Amino acid sequence: xxxxxxxxxxxxxxxxxxxxxxxxxxxxxxxxQRSKPDYLPALQQExxxxxRKYVNIDSDQVQVALxxxxxxSILELNITLPDR
Amino acid sequence: MAxxxxxxxxxxxxxxxxxxAAIGTGLALRGHxxxxxxxxxxxxxxxxxxxxxxxxxxxxVNVVNGEATLTQALIKDKRLENLYVLAASQTRDKDAxxxxxxxxxxxxLRETFEYVVCDSPAGIEKGAHLAMYFADEAIVVTNPEVSSxxxxxxxxxLLASKSRRAELGEEPIKEHLLxxxxxxxxxxxxxxxxxxxxxEILAIRxxxxxxxxxxxxxxSNQGVPVILDDQSDAGQAYSDAVDRLLGKEVAHRFLxxxxxxxxxxxxxxxx
Numbered sequence: 001x002x003x004x005x006x007x008x009x010x011x012x013x014x015x016x017x018x019x020x021x022x023x024x025x026x027x028x029x030x031x032x033q034r035s036k037p038d039y040l041p042a043l044q045q046e047x048x049x050x051x052r053k054y055v056n057i058d059s060d061q062v063q064v065a066l067x068x069x070x071x072x073s074i075l076e077l078n079i080t081l082p083d084r
Numbered sequence: 085m086a087x088x089x090x091x092x093x094x095x096x097x098x099x100x101x102x103x104x105a106a107i108g109t110g111l112a113l114r115g116h117x118x119x120x121x122x123x124x125x126x127x128x129x130x131x132x133x134x135x136x137x138x139x140x141x142x143x144x145v146n147v148v149n150g151e152a153t154l155t156q157a158l159i160k161d162k163r164l165e166n167l168y169v170l171a172a173s174q175t176r177d178k179d180a181x182x183x184x185x186x187x188x189x190x191x192x193l194r195e196t197f198e199y200v201v202c203d204s205p206a207g208i209e210k211g212a213h214l215a216m217y218f219a220d221e222a223i224v225v226t227n228p229e230v231s232s233x234x235x236x237x238x239x240x241x242l243l244a245s246k247s248r249r250a251e252l253g254e255e256p257i258k259e260h261l262l263x264x265x266x267x268x269x270x271x272x273x274x275x276x277x278x279x280x281x282x283x284e285i286l287a288i289r290x291x292x293x294x295x296x297x298x299x300x301x302x303x304s305n306q307g308v309p310v311i312l313d314d315q316s317d318a319g320q321a322y323s324d325a326v327d328r329l330l331g332k333e334v335a336h337r338f339l340x341x342x343x344x345x346x347x348x349x350x351x352x353x354x355x
Binding site: 014015020023 | 229230233234237238241245271273274275276277278281284285
């Protein structure tokens with residue numbers, strides 16, 4: 001390595017640091033997914049069926065999300081009703 | 085009280101069987117009565133790495149099905165007094181193992197052994213699940229490479245949620261990180277994730293770092309666990325890892341680039 005390489009190296013991001021950054025992002029994302037209980041998709045499906053008895057909606061018009069804030073969990077339901 | 089150790093990783097080819105053989109042998113070398121159990125039904129390889137492939141008569145599945153007793157199926161190591169191997173079945177498929185069957189055998193092994201080392205298959209399917217289900221401690225084998233680190237993190241999630249300890253609400257499985265195939269030269273050049281990087285991402289206790297070493301292939305060629313090659317870097321690194329597993333404080337070695345002498349540099353000397 002000569003003196004010019006030395007200065008060039010500093011600016012360039014190494015492939016290892018790119019790997020670390022990518023891993024940090026994907027691992028954090030997957031850990032977030034993991035903490036969700038696995039009954040959520042079934043819950044969503046059953047809710048859609050119940051609502052469909054009364055209102056005609058598509059399955060993607062019900063969103064179910066579970067958030068943890070400290071000691072309490074918030075189950076958030078977002079149902080978009082069709083225009084009349 | 086017997087300890088059940090699982091050697092797992094998620095990803096294949098990272099060194100689970102090499103590690104199971106080395107750690108199990110290391111525990112036996114230190115006087116602990118140990119059995120290494122191959123959970124890779126259909127693709128057994130622990131017998132080859134341990135050098136006892138021609139002495140397998142009965143396997144794990146035979147014992148589960150009552151076709152052989154545990155005493156008949158346990159293969160005694162020729163080198164060490166208190167080391168045994170339980171081979172996986174090569175002819176059955178993965179569904180040959182059930183939770184009840186595995187539990188029965190593990191409980192029987194608990195009575196005679198101090199350490200039961202479970203060599204997990206790759207993946208997160210039934211075999212891998214059963215290998216870790218009854219574990220007290222887990223050694224997560226990881227290579228400094230993106231797919232291996234990600235799979236290890238996934239495996240950590242499963243250890244924390246799908247094990248017997250997790251289901252019964254007992255104290256969680258104690259997790260250890262073992263970084264294998266580590267190349268300090270490439271880490272220094274910024275071409276490979278460093279030990280601190282992997283530790284930071286996975287956030288579990290570091291059990292050891294095994295350098296990428298020619299000794300590992302040489303050992304597997306001969307069916308000798310690499311830890312018995314006490315002149316090699318990998319053998320010494322495994323030996324340190326076993327000491328740490330037993331609670332000793334041992335400084336990490338082989339993390340830095342070896343300083344080459346003038347003559348070595350001149351002639352590009354290699355070990």
